[in-house]
Amino acid sequence: MSFLLRRLGFYLLAFWASITLNFLLPRLMPGDPVTRMLSRSQQRLEPQQVxxxxTLMGVDGGPIIPEYFGYLGRILTGDFGMSISRFPTPVSEVIASQLPWTLLLGLTALIFAVILGNLLGILAAWRRGGFLDSVAPPLLVFIGSFPYFWLAMGALYIFGINMGIAPMRHAFSVGLVPGFNLEFILDVAAHLVLPALTIVLISLGGWMLGMRNTMIATNSEDYILMAEAKGLRPQRIMLNYAARNAMLPSVTSMGMSIGFIVGGALLTEVVFAYPGVGYQLLGAVQGLDYPLMQGMFLTITAAVLIANFLVDLVYVRLDPRVRKG
Structure with missing residues (x-):
């Protein structure tokens, strides 16, 4: 319990630091967001409108301390202000409409990458020096060296433009009415394949190498030798003894990799025009929509911190020794 309380305190401190940074950035930049936004859009407004x-963006030049506490109060109540590019829609509504698509893409890619990568690592380490152990690691590391957006553009060009077997944009077909029915679910799944596949291919090599190296070290432990001496089946030793203990570092890596998966999803969304947070963030940057950018930054930060805390809960469950810390 003390371990979880310490971790919770750390995450709360990190979230407070991100809120503070989010508050200070527009105020530390030269000029102010409103002036830059108006100069780029070439719009002429009356002084009262400016x-x-x-005031709407919280950069009206008032005392910074009262502004900061007012900003904290609004954030804690979920009030991120009004979106400039989609005025008068609140930022919270814009994010709520885009966040589910990013979670669907990121979590789908993460689950497949973790399962496939760990499984390949277990098999490669158990049959060390075999075909899978010799071919898969260098091939997957080579694929993983490419940037997310480059692999996404390549997949889009090959499977979308040349072969025409995959949807090229958006999360579902134009004209299809969203609903919880088989037609809509299958259409969403078809649009999800290419974006998720690019993220899985980029991250698969890291998961496989991590599990392979841990499994090799675990295979030399005394309890593995004891299990072999007892005459247990190799499959049981591999899964119940070696893989179960080798999974602990992978659980920790899962928490740290969530940020990279989210970052990759943001870039992939832009390539595929996938209507998630990343695609909306690009529009916010182009439109100098500072409230929307700030709200998305905090949302992404909070999602990564919450996911890491959930990983800590799983780690405590898998390794009882941590509970004594």
Missing amino acids: ESLR
């Missing part, structure tokens, strides 16, 4: 925009 001041209203500054």
